[in-house]
Amino acid sequence: MILELDQGNTRGKWRLIRNQSAAGEAEVVARGTFAPGPWWREAALPAAWIERAPTRVRIANVAGGEVERAISARLQLDLGIAAEFARVTAECGGVRCAYSQVERLGVDRWLAVLAAHHRSPAPALVVDCGSAVTLDLLGIGGEHLGGYILPGLGLMRRALSSDTDAVKVAECFAPGMSLAPGRNTADAVNRGLPLMVLGAVDRALDFLRQHCAAGGVSASRLILTGGDGALLASFLPQPYLLLHDLVMEGLALTNP
Structure with missing residues (x-):
C-alpha cells in the first residue's frame, strides 16, 4: 500500500x-x-x-x-x-524540462506534465487551477516548452476586495454560469476573473498550436486539474480532459 x-x-x-x-x-x-x-x-x-x-x-x-x-x-x-x-530533474519519463535551473520549477507543475505525457505522448496544455493557475506547454517529443503562472480565482478576488474600496463582493463562481458583461459590480467581478483565465488558456493554446504546426503535428490536448479545474472546464467550448489526481499520478514516475 x-x-x-x-x-x-x-x-x-x-x-x-x-x-x-x-x-x-x-x-x-x-x-x-x-x-x-x-x-x-x-x-x-x-x-x-x-x-x-x-x-x-x-x-x-x-x-x-x-x-x-x-x-x-x-x-x-x-x-x-x-x-x-518528488524532485524536479532535467529529464524524467521522456520529458525534458524547459528550465535551465530545474529546481526553480514547481514540483507540482513537473509532476502534472510527466503524468500528462505518460498518458499520451501527444502535445498538451496542462492547466492546474489552484491558489495559483499554472499553464504548462508540453510539446512534440516530450519537450516541456515552459509555461505561465497567474493568480488563482480566489486570490484575484481577494486582491480586488482588499486593495479596491468600491469592489468588495461575495464570491459567486458557479459552473457554467453566464460570462456575459456584468450589469452590477458583483457580476462584473465574478464573471471577469474566469474570463481572464480563459483568455490565458486561449493564448497558450495558440502558442502550442503554432509549435505543433511547425513540427507537422496537427493535434494537441487540453488537460485540466486542480480545485477550480471543474469550474474552468464548464466554460470551455473545446474538448478537454479533467484529471483530479494528475499531480499524484506523476509521483510514480519521479519516485517509482
Whole structure:
C-alpha cells in the first residue's frame, strides 16, 4: 500500500493506492482532502492511514522546506515510514524540462506534465487551477516548452476586495454560469476573473498550436486539474480532459 500526498500552498489532498499494475493504473482504495492549515499538527492523522498501514509515502510539496521537515517528522513518528519527496530533474519519463535551473520549477507543475505525457505522448496544455493557475506547454517529443503562472480565482478576488474600496463582493463562481458583461459590480467581478483565465488558456493554446504546426503535428490536448479545474472546464467550448489526481499520478514516475 502506498500513501500519496499533494501538498499545496494552502491545502493538501491524499490518496492510498495499491501497487500499480503493469499498465500503470493505480487502484485507489481511499482518498481525502485537508482543510487549509497545517494538518501535520493535528492530534490524529486520517484513520485510513493507520488502518491501511502503508509501506511507502510519496509526496509532492510546494509549501517549502519547513513544511517538508514537519511532514517527514510526523509521518516517521506515527507511521514509522520515511517520506519520499518528488524532485524536479532535467529529464524524467521522456520529458525534458524547459528550465535551465530545474529546481526553480514547481514540483507540482513537473509532476502534472510527466503524468500528462505518460498518458499520451501527444502535445498538451496542462492547466492546474489552484491558489495559483499554472499553464504548462508540453510539446512534440516530450519537450516541456515552459509555461505561465497567474493568480488563482480566489486570490484575484481577494486582491480586488482588499486593495479596491468600491469592489468588495461575495464570491459567486458557479459552473457554467453566464460570462456575459456584468450589469452590477458583483457580476462584473465574478464573471471577469474566469474570463481572464480563459483568455490565458486561449493564448497558450495558440502558442502550442503554432509549435505543433511547425513540427507537422496537427493535434494537441487540453488537460485540466486542480480545485477550480471543474469550474474552468464548464466554460470551455473545446474538448478537454479533467484529471483530479494528475499531480499524484506523476509521483510514480519521479519516485517509482
